[in-house]
Amino acid sequence: MIQIKNISKTFGDRKVLDDISATFKPGNTSLIIGGSGTGKSVLLKCMIGLVTPEQGEVLYDGRDFLKGDEETVKAIRREMGVLFQGSALFDSKNVIDNVRFPLEMLTDMSESEKEDRAQFCLQRVGLEQAATRMPSEISGGMKKRVGIARAIVMNPKYLFCDEPNSGLDPLTSIKIDQLIKEITDEFNITTIVITHDMNSMMEIGEQISFLYQGHKIWEGDSNTIVNTNVAELNEFIYANKLLRDMSR
Structure with missing residues (x-):
């Protein structure tokens, strides 16, 4: 609350x-x-x-x-998880690395744990097939979904x-x-x-x-x-x- x-x-x-x-x-x-x-x-x-x-x-x-x-x-x-207005994705990172970013910065999870968690969140928003694509290669709606996946990756x-x-x-x-x-x-x-x-x-x-x-x-x-x-x-x-x- x-x-x-x-x-x-x-x-x-x-x-x-x-x-x-x-x-x-x-x-x-x-x-x-x-x-x-x-x-x-x-x-x-x-x-x-x-x-x-x-x-x-x-x-x-x-x-x-x-x-x-x-x-x-x-x-x-x-x-906290935050979905910013413009999605705020890193142009130089692919989709799954954008989702992984909070885990890299804020946790001591193993590489396999971070990968599994990021994949789970991408699957939850229906974008598991876009994991290796760059932000410039996906639509505005997909960017929003990547933003949601990143926002929930820390549970x-x-x-x-x-x-x-x-x-x-x-x-x-x-x-x-x-x-x-x-x-x-x-x-x-x-x-x-x-x-x-x-x-x-x-x-x-x-x-x-x-x-x-x-x-x-x-x-x-x-x-x-x-x-x-x-x-x-x-x-x-x-x-x-x-x-x-x-x-x-």
């Missing part, structure tokens, strides 16, 4: 996050949604340690990530996905959503997805937090989001539906 309490972050004279609190449960796919510039990516960066908030707490199963000692913070980091308790459907066609986006949901359920991971994709909201939004101008102004799920009386959220949903319809 991840708990964030009263998170606030300012850049210059602009308050990007203002007193954000939420609880994210194991086995749930939790979405953080909002328009561009609403603070959702900054919130994710606060949760994974890339940005330090001026105020608030980030707790991983009760452990303080922001104020914990060095060993506590290292232990939490080893339990994480917490999985963070930043705009996993960015740049993908609608059918591939649905497949990526389904894969994230399956992995979350299968391994009982606490998964947080940053997105503005309407299909994601409706298909995998077990818990949804809506940010608007740095504030969390609504929380619910895929069943309640269509019946909200929050004007800003309704406008956001309508705009996304319009864009989705235009792209068909």
Whole structure:
């Protein structure tokens, strides 16, 4: 379980996050949604340690990530998996070496153990046949799946996905959503997805937090989001539906 309490972050004279609190449960796919510039990516960066908030707490199963000692913070980091928006693959490494990379950096596993684990994760995302291909030789959707395989290679308790459907066609986006949901359920991971994709909201939004101008102004799920009386959220949903319809 991840708990964030009263998170606030300012850049210059602009308050990007203002007193954000939420609880994210194991086995749930939790979405953080909002328009561009609403603070959702900054919130994710606060949760994974890339940005330090001026105020608030980030707790991983009760452990303080922001104020914990060095060993506590290292232990939490080893339990995280992150899928970055652009997949962030190493162009000079083939697919399986990209997946192996966290094992090389963070474990003392034997070479055969690392190979077996990387192969298992590639198989789990359906890319075992692409192990020796380079990132330049695979599609955008395949790159996302390689990114997911790398994110789960350390068997994480917490999985963070930043705009996993960015740049993908609608059918591939649905497949990526389904894969994230399956992995979350299968391994009982606490998964947080940053997105503005309407299909994601409706298909995998077990818990949804809506940010608007740095504030969390609504929380619910895929069943309640269509019946909200929050004007800003309704406008956001309508705009996304319009864009989705235009792209068909």
